[in-house]
Amino acid sequence: MSDYAVVGKPLPRVDARDKVTGAASFTADVRLPGMLRGKILRSPWPHARILNVDTSRAERLKGVHAVVTGRDTAGLRVAFVDTPRYPADEPPLALDRVRYIGDEIAAVAAVDAETAEEALRLIRVDWEALPAVFTAPGALAPGAPLVHEFDYPGKTIWEDWGARGRPQSDPVPRQDNVAARTYVEFGDLSGGFAGAHHVREDRFEVAPVAHAPLEPHAAVAFWDQGGKLNMHVSSMGIFYKRFVLSKALGLPISHVRIHKSYVGGAFGGKIDVFPYEIAAALLSRKAGRPVLIELSREESLTTTRMDFQASVRVKTGVSKDGIIAAQDIQVVVDTGAYRGTGPVVIFLCYSYNIPVYRVPALRYEGLAVYTNNPVKGPKRGHGAPFIRFAVDSHMDMLAEDLGIDMVELMRRNARTQGEVMPTSGDVLRSCGLKDSIEAAARDGGWEAKRRRSVWTGTERFKRGVGLSACSMFSGSPYYPFASAAVLKLADDGGATLFAGTVEMGQGSETTLSQIAAEELGVPLSDIRIVSGDTELTPIEFGSFLSGGAFVTGKAVRLAAEDARRQLLEMAARLLEADVRDLEARDKVVSVKGASHRRLSYGEIIAASVKQANGDPIIGKGYHKSVPDAGLHPSLSTAKGRWTEAYGFASQLAEVEVDTWTGRVRVLRVVTYHDCGFPLNPQIVEGQIEGCVSMALGQTLQERVDLREGQVFNPDFLNYRLPITHDTPAMVSGMIHSNEPHGPFGAKEVGEGAVSGVMAAVANAVYDAAGVRITSLPITPAKVLAALAAAGRGGRQEGE
């Protein structure tokens, strides 16, 4: 294990002081002279035709400065996925049709929030109700009403990025509500099943959940005299966002600037291009004043993006020893009224699953289906939670069928270093999967605690353990396809790091600063970071694709290496020594073995300015997200290089089931996360702990209560996030697989410790109480019903 000075150390975060004093500025904290408040008028209907929108009374209300409607955005469609196959489908403001409760129709900017709300009440809309569909099966049934009647091919974003386009054409009539389909097949499927010793098939259901970061979505827009749009946005991926905003508003990229704001959590829910962001920009332009739109908690929960409702069917054939011979998986997701990230999640349910177990023959089909429900987007794991819940619950059942211990079954099928992924060709250059399985089982007390409960016993509280594993990528070929970083040295030898990362809680400002400090040979306190501003910082790939540490970290390391190299070269000249004989540490360069021959960084920089015609020493670094891949792999076939490195995690849950109330209490979660190398162990632990907490929420208590397209629990009283009392004991271990291509061996952390929790808990509930719950969340009612059905109802029988 190398001995680093800064990386690998649990140093306090560089943004913590501002955050504990209330000085840290979030988007809704921005105050600009003359700033107006914006509000959005939304559809109360899940599916309706707009006959007329009359904003005249709203426009006349005192204090109203601008009103925009679908007429102001006519013809414009936006979407996270905008490809020749899946052209953008969401008008920022509806012109003729609304497709879900909450769909944006108009926006108002006024002197204060109250006036803006009053103005919304004065907008009159005439509607014609349309038949609606609220489930994926319902939407797929023959004769189901179409959520979208047409696709609108045009010059899509992917074509802007180099994908081959299709000839432009008129709107294409749609035949069904299939928003996207992914299909993968390889190997001898029928032969694999035919020759299998044992085959089983299971079905699983996952209810939609909300990201629910503590900071609701918000955006500030203002235009400068030169017609440049400036924004603060509670967003992820500012360079991606700048691109889509510029395209949506018909502006050159250089005419859009996103300024730095801290982001109060995102978890995937803030990457998409949102109508309210476009509305803020349009209102501001019309009013000639800055506009702040703060979404309410209800709007943030129900009208931005939420996680998918998913149905998963898994069928696996295994040998007598439990080796997977063939697998057939189908995933159907309700993607909501617009495509959202439907096409991506069904690609990911394949891509996040395939690195875990070896599968020689596979058929995988994913369908994303339009419904008149709220729109779905990526939530921490983006598909991995449901597919891993399904597959590892199913594996636990296979293990029982075969009489093989689950850990042993996992061991026999787990992938190892060097394996090549079937459709992408990605190589697992580092793979700590097996080590993580062993460690989680060991620290979780698997041997001692497994099947501790006798199911037919009458004791009220029953305990058990369960295990699951998952994998996560570290960035993929997606706009802006690379990260770059600049390191500007200061007179005193400290440095300012310019990196486009958005600090949303994941600690990127700190870990990137640590990388720069390590490479430059200075303490962390000597690095200042300028982040998250599209004007001031170079392109950044975006941690929304789990590429923060891996891609941007690499760029930062290279920038610091570049600066260091320049320092040493100048020092070599000044000290009349060979560069190879120099060492740099603590802001001093000295000759090895002759430490009296030394110069401080400050002296070297001053000399450089004087002698090198003003060169103040600036380091530059950049890294492409997947160097040997062009554009993102095909979403529909999963063919194409996808990522440079995979992270892995294994998670064990110990639960106690109260057989009288059905309540499942999680006593302990042990996570072993192969993150390559923890750049800051305290931050990595924090990410794991947060992932586990969020995962437990989805597994046990969170559910968006959707009834006929309306969210019945759009607030924090009834959408129940975990509280302090819900915190189990947690062990957050790290496997150092030292990814050769990662900065200091690091790869992703921040998403990967979610998806092993679901099946770990479900398997633990089975171990404890002998009931198998195949749908999330695992509620007390479901547990009681299952116990009753199994004749183990204890005191809950009859009534």
Added chain:
Amino acid sequence: MTATRIEYHAPTTLAQAVALLGEHGPAAAPLAGGTDLVPALKYGVLRARHLVSLARIPGHRDIATTAEGGLSIGAFATLAAVARSPLVSAVCPALAEAAAQAGSPLLRNRGTLGGNVCLDTRCWYYNQTEAWRASRALCQKAGGEQCYVNQKQNVCVALFSADTPAALIAVGARATLAGPAGERIVPVEALYSGEGLRPLAKGEAEIVTDIAVPAPPARSGTAYLKHSQRESIDFPLLGAAAAVALSPGGTIASARIALTGARSAPCRLPELEAALAGGPVPAEGDRELARLATGSLGALFLTEAVPHKRRLAGLMAVDAVARAAAAAQGRRTP
């Protein structure tokens, strides 16, 4: 969310407050801690446009024991004060337990006992924003014609979900009301109409000012059990309070049980009370008694969160009795 425009009054005496409420009738509401009223303002469901603050009225905040050994609690005392009072814990543990579990610590620092006793009923269709409710015609409680839950009888079934009234009713507490006709004292139980629409049976201009808990009989005990998804913040999906007095021989001399979260008012379980009287102390989980208890409950609504609500209510009632009896066995007469 911006709140509905209101007029604010800050009387400095009870008489002024009562007069203001009388003057404005249904257009006025008393403002105690505001933890229920302010959300209602933001949701746009509060009918009142005049808020009569109780904050500047002195008194009615103390907690004291009476000469007989009961409690006198000012209704303007916060739930936090009631929860942490050693006097309440000693004389009426069920009330301390109920107050300690109402809402969250932040809410308990503002919410008052009187406010909790007078808590409005709640429903999925009612406690929602204006924008949310625009997806359908106004429900009955919001001023419309329709009950979306009880569509068959079309009668509002909004649920009563406050914690402390269950405990207060179990011990037979009494409330002092200050009103235009002067002061009157009624059992807390009599404060409730049983209707979801207008759950309080007091005059619009009456204010609950004090709560009196009778001295607990010798060999008696109380308990409050709360069932909710989370251990804080949440309203009770069901709450069960019991007050049990034991005979010298150890059998149950009397038992009073009250539930909250089951209907539009807190409710007693008379059949269970009758069955217990004179009999042995039940064990927790006694199924037969539980079934008896739930038999008296009638139709239950808004049970999506707890599909087995009827069964659970019976079990919780019996468990509350068992725990109250255990407390009685441990109680030494003062």
Added chain:
Amino acid sequence: MKQLVQLSVNGQTHDLVVRPERTLLDVLREDLGLTGSKRGCDLGACGACAVLLDGRPVSSCLTLAVEASGREIVTVEGLARGGALHPVQEAFVEHGAVQCGFCTPGMLITVTALLDEHPEPGEAEILEALSGNLCRCTGYVKILDAVRAAIRRLHGAAPRLSQATTDRTGPAAPAATTRA
């Protein structure tokens, strides 16, 4: 009709004229420029807006500004003294209790109030005291670590923020867990 209010915030008094339906959170953020207190849900269910009112942590989004008139208010901006962080703030920084930072101001308010009232709360008391403050990032683990660390540091060292006045009736009884 607008009301004249006098708000004492972090030791400074402000005379304001406000509409009565405006909450203390609105007034702090909009009228006084104190944006440290956050709007997480606006309905009192998340704790991000917590401030001290006469020494007790309350949800400022449910407190009408007019009701806070004449009372002592402390926000997150008032915790540090002369540039020196409060020991609780220090503990949060050291123990990784801050990720996105949005829940942090409310969390700090609740923790400092707890430790002012109970210098050495037990585990159950800590969990209960913070149970109304939501955090989506940390899973609470390091927040609880920071609270325990703050307790260790605090004996004798921390300034009391303000005296809780009105309804203190004695030492708190531990919350009974009477869950079904």
